[in-house]
Amino acid sequence: MVSDEDFVRIKEYVYRFVDFNAEDLAQFRGMLTKRYVPKGRFLLEAGQVCSHVAFINKGHFRSFSMVQDEEITYNFFFDGNFITDYPSLLSRQPSTETHQALEDAELLLLEYSEMQRGYNSSHMWERFGRLIAEFIIIGIAQRNRSLLFMSPEERYLDLMKTRPKVIANIPQQYIAAYLGIQPESLSRIRKRLAESKKL
Amino acid sequence: MVSDEDFVRIKEYVYRFVDFNAEDLAQFRGMLTKRYVPKGRFLLEAGQVCSHVAFINKGHFRSFSMVQDEEITYNFFFDGNFITDYPSLLSRQPSTETHQALEDAELLLLEYSEMQRGYNSSHMWERFGRLIAEFIIIGIAQRNRSLLFMSPEERYLDLMKTRPKVIANIPQQYIAAYLGIQPESLSRIRKRLAESKKL
């Protein structure tokens, strides 16, 4: 059983979506296990089937895939949010991405089998699952649109506005990959922006 | 009440996800209304809140957004599948996209309010909602990866492999926008591919 202190943030998160009763909440808490991942180490590795959802209590992560022998950073995850590979989790296929801690991290793990148990045991659980999935759709769809409709420079400006934490905490090479460009290009975009600001 | 003939495909679709009992199924059927959309006309227009999910019995659609005074085609939808703007439907915000029939189309509409009624009335409904949302996540995530990791040419080849219906049925200008490029560029990519095939 995770400590009160460790449970407080995830509990708050859950209540943003659904009104668990005492029983559901206790069951939920009982399913969680605490996990530490030191800086640079992996929570999930490409090739494994992702069989968990993890809530980040401390630290932040990046996900990346190997594409033609190159690491390409795909996304970032911060404390107070869940991290998982949804496609792998749901389809039970090996993941194509690796989740790496960018700082020493503390997580609460929820196993896939336990989630299924929850879904079978109560309507409210099922609703939680639905609302989370819907929440994720909105986020991914947003990303999709930005890749399709915006230039790299616009994406960078948008990132500054909507996820300043990324700019502040993540090395530039990773941000570049996230934006779909090379580090050199990001460097030049930043230079351009700095110059046009001066005028 | 929609006819047996109109109901058969959607029923099959639903059973791919969930085991509705007779009561759930009857309730589901009772919530559907039939709708015709002639070629070129809109099922949903940008600016409206999307308040329905529609199952396509006949015809196909494209979704597009206006970006800087330009229509940009975002996706295609074929018969035997649902069409909706998930982000608008879920967040109750005005849609940024328009859904246009590319052929005379027949649909079954399910209203948002009815869906909510379903979710409240049974666990199985809620599960259906969750599974559909999860299914959609896998699809969007795929698109996301292709935009981030692949070149336009690779995306086109991938599209031919995974969605040949699109290549066969959709005007090239729309396909180009879907791939994130200009029609001229798609034309040249096709030429390149045809030439390299000849050798």
Next chain:
DNA sequence: CGTACCATTGATCAGGTTCAATGCTCGTGG
């Protein structure tokens, strides 16, 4: 202090964009 890693800058290259012109096809009206 030195090394390793990351960000920056420069030079060149390649592919997609833009603008303009031509070709092609299909549907409509004379």
Next chain:
DNA sequence: CCACGAGCATTGAACCTGATCAATGGTACG
């Protein structure tokens, strides 16, 4: 039935942005 026009696909030429390769600069850590 043919002729015309509209809309889409193709092609050409010039351009522009991001990619690539190579070199330099900066900084943190052993």
